[in-house]
Amino acid sequence: MRLGPLIAQALEIAVALAAAPLFVGWVNQCRAWLANRSAPSMLLPYRNIRKLFHKDAVLAQNASPLFRIAPYVVFGAMVVAAAIIPSLAGRLPLVVAADAIALVGLFATARVFLSLAAMDVGTAFGTLGARREMMIGFLAEPALLMVIFVASLISATTALPAISAHLASEHLVIDPSLAFTAIAFTLVLLAENARIPVDNPATHLELTMIHEAMLLEYSARHLALMEWASALRLFNYACIGFALFVPWGIAARDIGPLGLTLAIPLLALKLAAAGAGLAVIETVSAKLRVMRAPEFLATAFLFAVLGLLVHVLLGGA
């Protein structure tokens, strides 16, 4: 086996690990600007993670081993997902190893472990958060799969690098089905990453929490891994979005130094734009009541299905 692809793969994982907290910091900074507050440093998530790694972990007395291994499983799943998604290049050893459906399964695994760990200690808030997370998860997953199916139908494959290579090579056309699925994907991204219309990442009110409520019992290195994992999840979702809807600039064939050095600044540019867009969406929308979340996700599913139907009907025109 040649060494080049392995180095490129390692580089892709390293970029994901390093850029994920920075991306969260960038979104927070944009949100602060839009709300006319003075922004926190973009490096704050790094400092937070470092601080948490230096602390001593405290575990609840009745915590089972599951509670302790869950952060490693969740973090591991997110790192593997980052390796599968073609964020920099298309032909890396791990990128071609699994397709988009396996990727959705990986996200589901992380979600199941997170929810089980939240229920493990048996506090009211943890259970509440886990139940809400599962409610949102089981509605978001079909919508995400439907988005992937539309892209697969267009390019006749479920492998993400092949999809993005196919979409990048096409003529630039106004494709209503891709536009609908892009909207559906954005809605799923907001719901799955605990962003504002569904959950507030900055909330301190336990009753409205979804994601944060599940992390209340964690401390120190476990909490650091969980926070890093959720930053990675946001980064991964953004990269899936890029692979499907703005596939230009991902090094499809050339994984030499030149292709990668071109891909990294382009990825940074796309991330900066996506983060700003995310901040705008979060600033202009208000948090939904939890009972409205199914309606929100039904809308996402509807958009994805409409994309599918429009493609089936108008695609052959």
Add this chain to the structure above:
Amino acid sequence: MTHIPFNQQLLNACAALLLLLSFAMLSQRRIVSLVSLYAVQGAVLAVATLLLAWRTGEGNLYLSAFLTISLKVAFLPWLLHRLIRRLQVYWDTEPLLNISGTMLIGIVIVVFAFGLAQPITQLASTSMRNAIGIAVAVVLLAFLMMITRRKAMSQVVGFLSMENGLFFGAMSATYGMPMIIELGVALDILVAVLVLGVFFFQIREQFDSLDLHHLERLSERQ
């Protein structure tokens, strides 16, 4: 994928937008927004008509685009907004089915409509024949809206949206109906809305509400 001319791409986008607007109307609870969505649907329809007229060079399509703009984008929404203000109805009551359920039924209806339009699509020879399925879907979704709503106002908007679907269907199957029929339909709609406007006042005077389930019992006794 074969290369599609830019004009055709825009027409396809218009067709997809019409379908999307139908779903938006189906999910809308506020009557004011419903009327605005109807106006937007009319505008998209007018744009599609203009694009098709430009593409095929058929003169009467320009005329029907003008008719669409003046009637469905400007006059009827204005009339409906005025009625809403006079009658003070801003919200529909909770529809008979919840919104998510209606949406799912809507998806099934769209699939059904696409299947239904398949034979017509094969017979038609226009460049827009693929959009016939969307037109049928818009008609059926407007039907669904009329079925699930309680207030007379939303039912009228559903009726108007149904006519939009029919118009679009005629356009994509045969490049528009003959001018005389089109004028007749436009006049019909105009009169219908005017008469229904009078009806609203009568219904409200009788029952103190625009909820149509008061009309289900046809006896003189109160």
